[in-house]
Amino acid sequence: MLDGEVSVVAAGRARPTPAHPIPRPPRWATRYRFHAAVSDMTCALLAGVAAVLLRFGEVTPYVAPYVVLSGALPPVWAGMIGLNRGYEPRLIGVGSEEFRRIAQCGFTLIAAVAITAYVTKADLARGYVVVALPLMTVLTLLARYGLRRRLHGRRRRGEDCMRRVVAVGHRAGIAELTMRFRRERYHGMEIVAACLPTDAQGEIEEVPILGDFTDVPLVVQQVGADTVAVLACPELDGTALRRLAWRLERTRTDLVVAPALMEVAGPRTAIRPVAGLPLLHVEHPDLAGARQLIKTAFDRLVAGVALVLLAPLMLVVAIAVRASSPGPVLFRQTRVGKDGVEFTILKFRTMRNDAEARKVELVNDGHGLLFKIRQDPRVTRMGVRLRRHSLDELPQLINVLRGHMSLVGPRPPLPEEVARYRDDVRRRLVVRPGMTGLWQVNGRSDLSWEESVRLDLRYIENWSLMLDLQILWKTWSAVAGGAGAY
Numbered sequence: 001m002l003d004g005e006v007s008v009v010a011a012g013r014a015r016p017t018p019a020h021p022i023p024r025p026p027r028w029a030t031r032y033r034f035h036a037a038v039s040d041m042t043c044a045l046l047a048g049v050a051a052v053l054l055r056f057g058e059v060t061p062y063v064a065p066y067v068v069l070s071g072a073l074p075p076v077w078a079g080m081i082g083l084n085r086g087y088e089p090r091l092i093g094v095g096s097e098e099f100r101r102i103a104q105c106g107f108t109l110i111a112a113v114a115i116t117a118y119v120t121k122a123d124l125a126r127g128y129v130v131v132a133l134p135l136m137t138v139l140t141l142l143a144r145y146g147l148r149r150r151l152h153g154r155r156r157r158g159e160d161c162m163r164r165v166v167a168v169g170h171r172a173g174i175a176e177l178t179m180r181f182r183r184e185r186y187h188g189m190e191i192v193a194a195c196l197p198t199d200a201q202g203e204i205e206e207v208p209i210l211g212d213f214t215d216v217p218l219v220v221q222q223v224g225a226d227t228v229a230v231l232a233c234p235e236l237d238g239t240a241l242r243r244l245a246w247r248l249e250r251t252r253t254d255l256v257v258a259p260a261l262m263e264v265a266g267p268r269t270a271i272r273p274v275a276g277l278p279l280l281h282v283e284h285p286d287l288a289g290a291r292q293l294i295k296t297a298f299d300r301l302v303a304g305v306a307l308v309l310l311a312p313l314m315l316v317v318a319i320a321v322r323a324s325s326p327g328p329v330l331f332r333q334t335r336v337g338k339d340g341v342e343f344t345i346l347k348f349r350t351m352r353n354d355a356e357a358r359k360v361e362l363v364n365d366g367h368g369l370l371f372k373i374r375q376d377p378r379v380t381r382m383g384v385r386l387r388r389h390s391l392d393e394l395p396q397l398i399n400v401l402r403g404h405m406s407l408v409g410p411r412p413p414l415p416e417e418v419a420r421y422r423d424d425v426r427r428r429l430v431v432r433p434g435m436t437g438l439w440q441v442n443g444r445s446d447l448s449w450e451e452s453v454r455l456d457l458r459y460i461e462n463w464s465l466m467l468d469l470q471i472l473w474k475t476w477s478a479v480a481g482g483a484g485a486y
Helices: 003-010 027-056 064-083 097-120 126-156 171-183 213-223 238-249 290-324 355-361 381-388 396-402 425-430 449-461 465-481
Strands: 163-168 189-196 207-212 227-231 254-258 269-274 277-282 330-336 342-348 406-408 434-436
Touching (some): 027 064, 027 126, 064 097, 064 126, 097 126, 163 171, 163 213, 171 189, 171 227, 189 227, 207 213, 227 238, 290 342, 290 381, 290 396, 290 406, 342 396, 434 465
Parallel strands (some): 163 189, 189 207, 406 434
Antiparallel strands (some): 269 277
8 A cells, every 4th residue: 555545544445455466577587597507507517527537537336326416416405595585586687686696506516515525535536626516616607697698689689579668757757767777778678668756658768658556557567667767756655665565475576676875776775664663774985095006006017018028919009000101100189187197198099190180170979079970081991990999908907017007097187178177077086087987888979978977987986897807708709799999
């Protein structure tokens, strides 16, 4: 019940709500879970066989128990993952929780086997355990990652692998959430209906408005939704939200709540009960201290190693740039770094010598403060190839080694851009700019100015070394594909 139903209960006219049939999970989710279970057991079997072959080399009577153990490993492994809720539909396709639970199962199984062998004094070949269990965990993580990438590809192609969502909140919040879900379809959320505080008609970003807050369960049944997303709004206080959760519980409909701080997530947020109230605690971003020292050391170490390994490629690129058109090999430009300190960024030259003089003749295709042209006549033929795969940015490894830049961070801005920054956009300058970032792996030059700023601020608010590693991993596929580069 919501607020509109309280008077009915108080007056003693409450009627029992008819039981609703519990809907089955969508077919694509059932198939995904089946494929995940099969891949988990296959990985366990492969790990067991590999451990037998590597440890013993051949099958003998002494090895027979380990062959049986390898055969029992798949159902045990799948059962552990199931008990740890590693097949829950809400984990499908997004977030790190799926991988964390699998890794937790692996560590738990290794610890359990070690303790059991020690307590029972069992004569267990340690070489088999050392190979089988860690290899099983790693193979399972890789297989799950492959399944996720396949699911993301299907979602981008518009196949029906989406969760159907009813959005509850105010018009502006629903519009923003709808655009975000459409922009990042790989998350698997598709808003199919909206409910506003009061009776309303029409659409929000082509999403039909089908009722008010008291109609949410009915709308869920009407559109066949499996998730309700509640946005921050004063009408839905704690009591009303709890009553809504009770009503959705009958149909096993997932309830998610989007806090007002939409860009803050991960380790910075925690639910802590205080005086019986579940309060959302938000930590300040860690922009200084030991973790930043680790980031700096990591950046310079990786940049130094990359310069050594990529030196032959950079030499070939330098010769090609020099031979393709007159002018210097390196392009130098003033950019603004951390705390507004200017530095000289290095790139392989991709434009003709008169590029800056011809800039006034061109019409900007970009939005906001960015100057971008899809078919820039100043770019050389070699420059087009270099930009497509970001090879022109390899000299920025020198900037990273000098401490001007980071491997991952916001896009390095020009001084004229910074001069026009608003106060909130100026927050991009509290960290070192990066060679790559969320803007690089989410569209590159195809992004609007507002979207580029939003991604940079999201990175700053949620920075972690693990996030850096994830972005670096995704950068390879973004650069190889060449989408959004011009």
